Amino acid sequence: MSISNEQKIEMYRRMWLIRAFEEKARELFMKNMMRGTTHMYIGEEAIAVGVCSALNKDDYITSTHRGHGHCLAKGGDPKAMMAELLGRATGYCKGKGGSMHIADLDLGILGANGIVGGGIGLAAGAAYAGKYRGDRSVAVSFFGDGAINQGVFYETANMAALWKLPLIYVCEQNQFSEFSYAEQFLADTDLTKRALPFGFPGINVNGNDVLAVYEATGEAVARARRGDGPTLIVAKTYRIEGHTIGDPLTYRKKGEVDIWKDDKHDPLPRMGKCLLKESILLPEELTAIENEARQICEEAVEFALSSPEPELKTLWDDVYA
Amino acid sequence: MAERILQYRKALNEALHEEMERDPNVFIMGEDVGLYGGPLKISEGLYERFGKMRALDTPIVEEGFVSMGVGAALVGLRPIAEIMYIDFSSLAIDPIVNQAAKACYMFGGKASVPLVIRTQGGAGRGNAAQHSQSLEAWYAHIPGLVVVQPSTPKDAKGLLKSAIRNNNPVVFIEHKLLYNTKGPVPEGEYLIPIGKAEVKRAGSDVTIVATSRMVLLALDAAEKLSKEGIEVEVVDPRTLNPLDMETIAESAKKTNRLVVVNEGVRTGGFAAEIVTRACEEVFDYLDGPIVRVTSEDVPMPYNETLELAAIPSEEKIIAAARSFFA
Numbered sequence: 001m002s003i004s005n006e007q008k009i010e011m012y013r014r015m016w017l018i019r020a021f022e023e024k025a026r027e028l029f030m031k032n033m034m035r036g037t038t039h040m041y042i043g044e045e046a047i048a049v050g051v052c053s054a055l056n057k058d059d060y061i062t063s064t065h066r067g068h069g070h071c072l073a074k075g076g077d078p079k080a081m082m083a084e085l086l087g088r089a090t091g092y093c094k095g096k097g098g099s100m101h102i103a104d105l106d107l108g109i110l111g112a113n114g115i116v117g118g119g120i121g122l123a124a125g126a127a128y129a130g131k132y133r134g135d136r137s138v139a140v141s142f143f144g145d146g147a148i149n150q151g152v153f154y155e156t157a158n159m160a161a162l163w164k165l166p167l168i169y170v171c172e173q174n175q176f177s178e179f180s181y182a183e184q185f186l187a188d189t190d191l192t193k194r195a196l197p198f199g200f201p202g203i204n205v206n207g208n209d210v211l212a213v214y215e216a217t218g219e220a221v222a223r224a225r226r227g228d229g230p231t232l233i234v235a236k237t238y239r240i241e242g243h244t245i246g247d248p249l250t251y252r253k254k255g256e257v258d259i260w261k262d263d264k265h266d267p268l269p270r271m272g273k274c275l276l277k278e279s280i281l282l283p284e285e286l287t288a289i290e291n292e293a294r295q296i297c298e299e300a301v302e303f304a305l306s307s308p309e310p311e312l313k314t315l316w317d318d319v320y321a
Numbered sequence: 322m323a324e325r326i327l328q329y330r331k332a333l334n335e336a337l338h339e340e341m342e343r344d345p346n347v348f349i350m351g352e353d354v355g356l357y358g359g360p361l362k363i364s365e366g367l368y369e370r371f372g373k374m375r376a377l378d379t380p381i382v383e384e385g386f387v388s389m390g391v392g393a394a395l396v397g398l399r400p401i402a403e404i405m406y407i408d409f410s411s412l413a414i415d416p417i418v419n420q421a422a423k424a425c426y427m428f429g430g431k432a433s434v435p436l437v438i439r440t441q442g443g444a445g446r447g448n449a450a451q452h453s454q455s456l457e458a459w460y461a462h463i464p465g466l467v468v469v470q471p472s473t474p475k476d477a478k479g480l481l482k483s484a485i486r487n488n489n490p491v492v493f494i495e496h497k498l499l500y501n502t503k504g505p506v507p508e509g510e511y512l513i514p515i516g517k518a519e520v521k522r523a524g525s526d527v528t529i530v531a532t533s534r535m536v537l538l539a540l541d542a543a544e545k546l547s548k549e550g551i552e553v554e555v556v557d558p559r560t561l562n563p564l565d566m567e568t569i570a571e572s573a574k575k576t577n578r579l580v581v582v583n584e585g586v587r588t589g590g591f592a593a594e595i596v597t598r599a600c601e602e603v604f605d606y607l608d609g610p611i612v613r614v615t616s617e618d619v620p621m622p623y624n625e626t627l628e629l630a631a632i633p634s635e636e637k638i639i640a641a642a643r644s645f646f647a
Contacts, residue, residue: 060396062392091429092431093429094429094430101427103431103432105396105432111395111427114419115419115420118388118415118419118420120388121385122392122395122420123392124389124392125390125396125400126392127392128389129392129397129398132348132393152384152388155384155385156385156389158380158382159385318426318429318430319425320425320488320489321430
């Protein structure tokens, strides 16, 4: 798959939007401006962006509790997202969903999900709908190496293979399963083998390399649109932050995170270097992209803060359609 | 409208045929619902008429296929997921309770899940503890779900058609001892509205609110009590959530005596909800304490004598109604 310079720049831009959004969200959370809990996607941006760059607007994704990145990568509006994090009436969910429940049906975003593995079956259903209608749409389910142990993965993998559904499983192998190393719970850490019994491809990809993720997804999308069925993409990465903000990370090996934060691993400088090396952008243009992303998120916070809280009477709205 | 006598089973089958013919987005999925025609023959003829995509045989994976139903509904299809016994719905609690029921509210009204979960509840034919439960209270407890329990062939057809056209997730609970019952069903197109109770028998002395198969027991009990000079009004809520409390309250205000019959076990059962709401709304009209007739707080036993002792019966209902006049 050839990738134009414009596409590469756009991927870099989108990764920065996610990074800036997450850093801003973390700041708001630490200032006690957010309620409940929230989960940072920092360090994993290349997966959401690489995957969603290979999708059309009318393709579907299901996301996770760590969902801000997927939503932004698929085209979600940072203003409506930030307003949702701050519980405002102008938020994606009118202040009723919060961090873990942002959806934009018009963009094919079938929701973040508070249940680990909860989106897998929904994506399989959206894939079935695509086949049912014959509209050539595909569905992608993002989940992690903790969620891949859930039964619904195997239940739907069997059906997706059986019926050749246009479904792409994207396992973000971020090496953690909530407050533990994921490998503690994996009989075999080569997760591509989880596709083997169902006879569809399981492929490893460097989850910190946005171009590699994009290419792998492109192949899976082509296969799905051809009617050849599902693919499991295992994108290896590292969860830079804790499970939630405030996670003391006592279970993590000392110094390990520093490796993943260096310029060779962190997906943003990694892509930045590539853009410089290929003379697509100048150093000051890279900086401008970062600044622009931070500006967008700053404006999103201003929008959220100037938005009204939901009116009390909306408590009863939308229980039923 | 002209009527004919139809089996409950056949009435449901007609509803499926008509709605699938009317709307190409409607499809049915579940275990043996396609080629075999359904373990209870409710989906007979759909596979032949509408093909395998729309009468989809699934593996035995309740969580898997129900969550697929939720996903398909989120993107605009109108799936009917058949769960062979309501007992098996425990395997699909996440898609029903955490996904389908929450999507509309949680996503700020921008999503809807027009999914029907068709399933079978109830005891009385020796299916024992894992195939005989009446779990309607579980689902009635969840805001965002509609819960329907038809007691007659006419209601079964009209309510199923309404459920399929409803934009919310509907848990549609049939009863294993009703499938072979017969009753008048209108010829041609009709709908029974969701959320509307029906007075199945008018009376002036006692109100019996009964759900699902309990309606039939209550009607039989009413005939016997009539001979003793006690005129019973039988109210069938038909929909448990949203509950038509208005019709129940109106009847209780008239008769001043209330019996509530539900096949679920006593503790935390749906009867408790009706009793509580009656206490809140019509307490001052009642001549005495409300009487509950429910299943005993035991897993359903296999042995016939034990099973019959565990579930409500005509005799227990008669005794409950008579207690007001002792």
